[in-house]
Amino acid sequence: MTTTSVPPTLTSGETTPNDPAPRTTSRPDAATAPASALDTAHAQLAGAVRFLGYDDGLHEMLATPRREVNVAVPLRRDDGRTVLFHGYRVQHNVSRGPGKGGLRYSPSVDIDEVRALAMWMTWKCALVDLPYGGAKGGVSIDPRCYSEAELERVTRRYTSEIMPVIGPERDIMAPDMGTSEQTMAWVMDTYSVNQGYTIPAVVTGKPITVGGSLGRTTATSAGVVHVTAAALDEAGVPLSDVRVAIQGFGKVGSHAAALFAARGARVVAVSDQYGGVHDPDGLDVRALFEHVAATGSVVGFDRADPVDNDALLALDVDVLVPAAVEGVLDGDTAGTVRARWVVEGANGPTTAEGDRVLAKNGVTVVPDVLANAGGVVVSYFEWVQANQAYWWTAEEIGDKLEHRMLHAYEEVASLARREELSLRDAALVIGVQRVAEAHQIRGLYP
Numbered sequence: 109m110t111t112t113s114v115p116p117t118l119t120s121g122e123t124t125p126n127d128p129a130p131r132t133t134s135r136p137d138a139a140t141a142p143a144s145a146l147d148t149a150h151a152q153l154a155g156a157v158r159f160l161g162y163d164d165g166l167h168e169m170l171a172t173p174r175r176e177v178n179v180a181v182p183l184r185r186d187d188g189r190t191v192l193f194h195g196y197r198v199q200h201n202v203s204r205g206p207g208k209g210g211l212r213y214s215p216s217v218d219i220d221e222v223r224a225l226a227m228w229m230t231w232k233c234a235l236v237d238l239p240y241g242g243a244k245g246g247v248s249i250d251p252r253c254y255s256e257a258e259l260e261r262v263t264r265r266y267t268s269e270i271m272p273v274i275g276p277e278r279d280i281m282a283p284d285m286g287t288s289e290q291t292m293a294w295v296m297d298t299y300s301v302n303q304g305y306t307i308p309a310v311v312t313g314k315p316i317t318v319g320g321s322l323g324r325t326t327a328t329s330a331g332v333v334h335v336t337a338a339a340l341d342e343a344g345v346p347l348s349d350v351r352v353a354i355q356g357f358g359k360v361g362s363h364a365a366a367l368f369a370a371r372g373a374r375v376v377a378v379s380d381q382y383g384g385v386h387d388p389d390g391l392d393v394r395a396l397f398e399h400v401a402a403t404g405s406v407v408g409f410d411r412a413d414p415v416d417n418d419a420l421l422a423l424d425v426d427v428l429v430p431a432a433v434e435g436v437l438d439g440d441t442a443g444t445v446r447a448r449w450v451v452e453g454a455n456g457p458t459t460a461e462g463d464r465v466l467a468k469n470g471v472t473v474v475p476d477v478l479a480n481a482g483g484v485v486v487s488y489f490e491w492v493q494a495n496q497a498y499w500w501t502a503e504e505i506g507d508k509l510e511h512r513m514l515h516a517y518e519e520v521a522s523l524a525r526r527e528e529l530s531l532r533d534a535a536l537v538i539g540v541q542r543v544a545e546a547h548q549i550r551g552l553y554p
Contacts, residue, residue, distance in 0.1 A: 143435065143438070143459040143460060143461065144220055144221075144224070144435075145220070145221050145224035145225070145434040145435065145455075145456045146220040146221070146223055146224040147459075147460070148224065148434075148435070148456055148458075148459050148460055149223075149224040149227045149228060149456065150171060151460040152460070152532070152536050153167075153170060153171055153227070153536070153540065154167070155533060155536065156533065156536040156537050156539075156540040156541075157170065157540065159529075159533070159537055160537060160540065160541055160544070162544060166544060166547070166548075169547060170201075170540060170543065170544060170547075171227075173198050173199065173200045173201075173223055173226060173227075174199050174200060174201055174202055174241075175198070175199040175273060176196070176197070176198050176199075176219070176223075177196065177197045177198075177269075177270050177273055178194065178195070178196055178219065179194075179195045179196075179197075179266065179269035179270060180192060180193075180194065180195070180269075181193040181194065181195045181247055181249075181262055181265050181266050181269065182265065183254075183258060183261055183262050183265070184261065185254075185258055186255055186257060186258060193247050193248050193249045193262065194217075194247070194248045195245070195246065195247040195248075195266045195269065195270070196217065196218075196219050196222045196245060196246050196247075197222075197243065197244075197245040197270045197273060197274070197279070198219070198222045198223050198225075198226040198243060198244055198245070199226065199241065199242075199243045199273065199279055200223070200226035200227045200229065200230045200241065200242040200243060200244075201227075201230040201241040201242055201543055202241040203241060203543060203546040203547050203550060204233065204234060204238075204239060204240060204241055204542070204543060204546045205233075205238070205239035205240045205241055206240060206241065206275075206276070206277055206278050206279055206280060207226075207240070207241050207242065207243030207278065207279035207280070208229060208233055208238070208240035208241065208242065208243055208279070208280050208282070208484060208487065208488075209225065209226055209229040209242055209243035209244040209245065209279075209281070209282070209284075210225075210244060210245070210281065210282045210283060210284025210285075210287070211245040211246065211247075211266075211281045211282070211283065211284055211287050211291065211292075211295070212225070212244070212245065212246040212247075212284040212285045212286055212287065213246070213247050213249050213250075213251045213259075213262075213285070213286030213287050213291075214246065214248070214249075214250070214285055214286050215248060215249065215250040216248075217246035217247060217248045217249075218248065221246065221434070222244045222245065222246045223244075224434075224456060225244035225455055225456075226242045226243050226244035227242060228242065228455055228456065228476065228477055229241075229242030229243060229244060229484070230242030230539070230543055231477045231535070231536055231539030231540060231543070232476075232477040232478075232480075232481050232484060232539065233484060233539075234538070234539040234540075234542040234543050235477055235478060235481065235516055235520070235535055235538055235539040235542075236478075236481045236484070236485055236512055236513075236516045237512075237516075237542075238484065238485070238488045239488075240280075240484070240488065241543075243279050244284075245266075245270070245281060246284075247262060247266055249262060249286075250286075251286045251287075256290075259291070260294050263291050263294040263295060263298070264294055264298045267294070267295045267298040267299060268298060268302070271298075271299060271302060274299065274310065275299070275307075275310055276307060276309035276310050276491070276494075276495065280309065280310060280311060280312060280487070280491060281295055281310070281311045281312075282311065282312045282313040282483070282484075282487050283313040283359070285358070285433075289313055289314050289315045289320065289325075290315070292311040292312070292313050292314040292315075292320075293314050293315055293318055295310070295311050296308060296310055296311045296314055296318065296319075299311075308494040309491050309494035309495050312324065312487035312488075312490040312491055312494075313483075313487060313490070314490075319490075319493075319494050320490060321486060321487075321489055321490035321493055321499065321500075321505065322499070322500070322501065322502040322505055323486050323489075323502055323505040323506060323509065324483075324486045324487065324490055325359075325363070326363045326367070327482045327483045327485065327486035327487075327509060328359065328360045328363075328453070328480050328482045328483035329359075329360050329361075329362075329363035329364040329366075329367055329453070329482070330363075330367060330482050330506070330509060330510075330513075331479065331480060331481055331482020331483065331485065331509065331513045332360065332364050332367075332429060332431070332451055332453045332479050332480060332482065333347075333364060333367045333368055333371065334482070334509070334510055334513040334514060334517075335451065335474050335478060335479050335513055335514075335516075335517045336368075336427060336429075336449070336451045336474065336479075337371070338513075338514055338517040338518070338521075339449055339451070339472065339474050339517070339521075339531075340427075340449070342521060345426075346372075347368075347371050347372060347373050348371065348372030348373060349426075350373050350374070350425075350426035350427050351373075351374045351375075351376045351388075351390075351424075351425040351426050351427070352365075352368050352373050352374065352375050352376065352425060352426070352427045352428075352429060353375075353376060353377040353378070353386075353420055353421075353423045353425045353427070353428050353429070353447070354368075354375065354377070354378045354379075354429040354431055354453070355378075355379050355384075355417055355420050355421060355428075355429070355430045355431060355432050355436065356378075356379070356380065356429075356430065356431035356432030356433075356453065356454060357378045357379065357380040357400065357406050358380070358431070358432070360431040360453045360454070360480065360483075361378060361380075361429065361431035361432070361453060362378075362397070362400070364429060364431060364453060365378055365391075365393050365396075366393050366394075366397070369390075369391075369393040373427075374389075374390040375390060375391050375393055376388055376389075376390055376391065376423070376425060377391070377415055377420050377423055377425070378391065378396070378406055378420075379406065379415065379416075379417050379420050379432075380405055380406050380407070380432075381432075382405045382406075382407045383405070383406070383407040383414060383415070383416055383417070384406060384407075384414070384415040384416060384417060384419075384420050385406050385407070385409045385412035385413065385414060385415060386412055386413050386414070386415040386420070386423065387411065387412040387413065391409075391411070391412055392411055395409075395411060396409055396411075396412075417432075417436075418441060418444075421436065421437065421441050421444060421445060422441075422444035422445065422446060423446065423447075424446045425446070425447050426447060426448050426449065427447055427448070427449045427450075427451060428445060428447035428449070428450045428451070429450075429451050429452075429453045430450065430452060430453060430454050430457035430458070431453030431454050431457075432454050432457070433454060433457070434454065434455060434456035434457060435456065435457065435458075435459055436454075436457050436458075437450070437457055437458040437459065437462040437466070438459045438461060438462045439459070439461035439462060439464075439465055441462070442458065442459075442461070442462035442463075442465035442466050442469075442471075443465050443469070445466060445469070445471055447471065448470075448471065448472065449471070449472050449473075449474065450466060450471055450472070450473045450474070451473075451474040451479050452473065452474065452475055452476035452479045452480065453476075453479060453480050454476065454480070455476050455480065456476060457476065458473060463530075463532065467530060472531065473530065473531060473532055474517075474531055475531055475532035475535050475536075477532075477535050477536065477539060478516060478517060478520055478531070478535045481513065481516065482509055482513055485508075485509055485512050485513070486505060486509055489505055489508065489509075519538060520534045520535045520538060521534070523537065523538060
């Protein structure tokens with residue numbers, strides 16, 4: 109889908125699309141509190157809405173989740189004690205299709221974080237032209253502190269609590285921070301047992317043996333590398349000539365490191381929640397994987413020097429990939445960035461103030477709604493395959509993913525050049541406009 113014409117930029121004296129202001133909140137300390145993920149998401153939406161010239165009513169519809177579910181998730185621990193967790197599922201928008209979004213297990217999960225992540229999923233799915241709306245879920249649990257049996261019971265109870273609002277035509281879950289393909293298998297089984305037959309399409313990111321897709325594990329990372337190469341190509345810089353630092357060595361960061369190295373880039377630093385490692389001559393990524401498999405962390409890798417997470421953001425590299433959590437590039441840390449490109453592997457790693465600082469310093473940001481969309485693209489492929497009961501080859505999936513990511517990048521870059529927007533603003537304008545068009549074409553009922 110191509111983007112239709114957009115209104116001219118705002119007149120002098122107004123906040124421009126490149127300088128979005130947060131929407132007003134009701135918190136008394138909103139003026140002084142650090143920007144939350146939801147503040148950032150609302151600020152980004154407000155900038156796109158101003159540029160597109162939408163009225164307040166449409167803005168409010170686009171900003172407000174369609175449905176939210178808060179559930180209690182009790183767990184009987186292995187020692188017989190009972191503890192209680194809080195679970196959430198937010199369906200931000202379903203105008204373009206069923207909700208789609210991950211399930212996160214983290215002690216910091218709250219309803220506002222899930223709202224922000226669901227909103228970003230809405231724009232992401234629209235940007236890469238998938239027939240989905242945005243959704244997200246979470247349970248406020250630290251999975252590192254519980255046994256596999258306990259996590260299975262939490263997952264099955266959470267699934268049973270939200271069952272009325274999920275399904276292959278309603279809302280499809282996938283792994284996220286703290287969850288895995290095994291988690292998705294438990295969700296699928298719980299849902300299927302209650303429906304009376306096996307329904308693989310209720311989740312994506314599940315094991316191959318129960319209907320998963322080839323290429324799903326590395327899809328987000330592959331998408332990051334594809335759009336990085338496209339951004340570099342636009343500047344006439346070969347991927348093989350750049351130095352890369354990656355904050356986060358989980359599902360996205362670790363595979364991104366391997367893929368960057370395989371394509372000739374020099375990965376000079378990586379980190380996880382415990383710390384990081386740095387070698388200006390380039391890390392031996394294969395050996396690093398073996399070290400992490402043996403120890404559980406990149407810390408202590410004896411072929412590199414230690415570096416902390418903040419220092420990694422400030423390294424003298426060409427490409428910085430924040431692939432960990434939200435809000436790591438704020439007004440302070442963004443000012444230390446020396447990379448020429450920031451490619452957002454995580455959701456919401458840059459705050460609105462961080463964006464302003466990076467833009468002022470001439471850093472090109474490839475935004476999360478584009479850069480990490482590879483995961484949801486291959487999730488869509490998995491959903492299609494499950495519905496058809498026909499699975500594609502790894503080569504077919506890889507080719508389709510690359511085509512989808514490069515096409516989306518070109519749409520974003522073309523609009524950015526034409527309207528003198530940042531890549532983030534251009535991506536949001538395209539995503540928001542497509543969702544708004546779906547709202548307007550479908551109309552209001554009754």
